[in-house]
Amino acid sequence: MDVAPSSAFESNADDPNRRFFQPDIETMSREGIRAAQEKRVLELVPAAYENSPFYRELWSAAGVDPARVRSLDDFFEMVPTFAKDDLRAYRARTGDPFSGLLQVPTSRLTSVMSTSGTTGAPELLPEIWDAAPPLPACSARDLWELGVRPGDRVIVPAGVFRGFFDTFYQEMGLVPIYVDAWIGQGAEIIAALQRYRPTYIQLIMPTVLELERLAGSYDLRDALSSLRGASFAGQPLGAALAAKVSEEWGVELFIYSSAGDTGTAWECREHNGFHLWEDLVLAENLEPEGRGTVPAGEVGELVATDLDNQAAPLIRYRSGDLVRFDPGRCGCGRTHLRQWIIGRLGDETIVRGRPVVVGEVWKAVETQEETHDGMFQIIREERVVDRLRLRVGYAPADGLDLADLGVRLRAAVTDRVGVEPEIELVPVDDLVARSSSVAKFPRVVKA
Template sequence: MDATRSSPLVAGADDPNRRFLQPDIETMPREQLRALQERRVLELVPAAYENSPFYRELWSAAGVNPARVRSLDDFFELVPTFTKDDVRAYRDRTGDPFGGLLQVPTSRLTSIMTTSGTTGMPELVPEIWETAPPLPACSGRDLWELGVRPGDRVLVPPGAMRGFYDTFYQQMGLVPIYLDGWMGQGAEIIAALRRFRPSYLQLLMPTVLEFERLEDAYDLREAFSSLKGAAFAGQPLGAALAAKVRDEWGIELFTYSSAGDTGTAWECREHNGYHLWEDFVVAETLETDSLRAVPAGTVGELVATDLDNNAAPLIRYRSGDLVRIDQERCGCGRTHARQWIIGRLGDETIVQGRPVVVGQVWKAIETQNETHDGMFQIIRESRVVDQLRLRVGYQPAGGVDLDDLRQRLRSAVTAEVGIEPEIELVPVDDLVARSSSVAKFPRVVKA
């Protein structure tokens, strides 16, 4: 396990005024980053071929000889990509719960977590670590950038999905306050904010929606006044709700996303893209239907390779995320690449021969006061359909004329997309409750 991830406070903690937690790494020249990546890839490939039955089978079928991989360029040219479905197929065929990815005896594992399960059944995530679990520890730099410092209190929801954050917060010198952040707990969270005055809060969509319902009963700006910032994960907030959190509640929100299931990628104070930690991951953007890299700065599918996972690394994993990546130095001074999430591969729906994307529908849904939260789902059995069917969550407070709202939404969506939709209206709480994942809200569903 790489020391920079297992011990996130190896540098910087002695000076709380320092901008970067690990300045030598976060501002490393790009040629040094590439050399570091190449060194780790050349260690990774032979180990995976020898110890992982999934990679040995996949690469042998592609005629890959690990000894021929002598550079990053060789790696990109020779090693095949794979998808989550490939791992599931191997698991179903062999009964291996780790899908053939595990390359160490289970006795060496420190913990086994799971993915969120947003796109299917949760996948097992075996881990080896010494002082803190890999996923939370890789966000140490991001929390430092947010402004969190040793001695600060942090309010966070406990969870089983990639959970066990205790040791990480201890390594950061923080005081965690665990509180249920799911639906119906808004008043309790506000009480905890007022009592403990934390510097940091982890938000999920249900929490934000709960706070919105409590606006008339509490002074939310006062309740949030101790925060240096708050994190938000999962599906991004729509423009209207994000503006409310920022401007009315006074919270500086730092959103973060997945780095192709190898870790996380967070916004910095510039709020201009999500930083990929390239000492932990090699990030490529490829055409969705080929192995060809897309031109720099254009949209492609994120293909990720774990560089510090000694248990079950993902190697040229096709994430299904459509992203744009920029390797120019960020305004914050960091040299690691940033990504912008455009959408998910397969989320585009073809209706009567016309492509419809989630963002178009979202923009229309936000225009109505009752649905400005932007909570909706596209319902489809296949990618190509004859009818655009939407399930839209509305705020029922104050009484809502559903027929009138349905007609206004139908007009807004038709104007934006060019297709008249069929709309099912449900209270927003009921819609959120249908999500199978605590981390993400699925925008495209079958029923």
């Protein structure tokens, strides 16, 4: 960030109604954004070539001469893209835990975090930071937009999320309250809400399911009434659960997603797309199987370049996220790109020649009252299969006829996706407990 969180919050503390945390950056002209990106990229390329064995090997094989990269257009034309599998292959071949990306001695690192590991083995994320790590610090603008202000109490789930949030919240002038938000801790979460009256809570799926389970025993609307908003990430919320949180519980939800593993992209109060902070990430939307740029409004693959990572930046990294972009000014007044994540490259399953996508299965699963949480997994060994196997989580209840539920679900899925599935029904808490990540729930699994 151009301004440290602590100093920026101090300068804004006397004007809590100010719309933007950093107005000069958040409303920068498109020309100004491009100029700032170009300046950073021209610093990034020679440094990466000199200090990163992965980039030196990749770019040398592609005939890249860093001295010839003199503009953003040169960068897009000359520098090759790469994917997570390339990093894994480099790590397996060399034994380098940082996959050849690290550009500084390990003695300079402040911390080493990791990705969630939802799509494979977790990737190490070395960081250099002073007051606050890059990933949490980029969220300061988003939390300000949500309504968080210095002096507020905030509830966050304790867990091994990427990024060290403790110092960050304190630098923002906030009082963090850490609560175990995993399965079985719903009463403790509600007690913390009632006791501390926070203005913000970070939600994850187990938290939402815990609150839903206790809705008949507690007045959740009252318990959550102190919140100005709540964030949610890790996976999309189904329509039924999202409506319950906003309409029944009275909580304004701010969803956020990944910015291609370089940071996060949050909704603003308009709830119309996710803002990519383009002073921190250079985002491209490319053809999934090629190098061509996809026009605004059409679906392509997010390719991201870290602009604020001093330790091991990702440079033209193919994220696997299928997205569409809107470069126009948002209704909130911000000028940075907005993205919508449509799905994951490779999540489409081909069943006897028929494509089946996660979103369509989701809509079918939500139609049944016992499975309206939309918790399910597609089980497959390969992308192309002969049968559609689903594992679906249901809410246990007295008198529940599982055989009848299975019949109804098979009919709903068949009608929606055109393929009759094989369905394994499990209690929803058991299904969530199988997740290997506290932040994300994998929708496509091998077993």
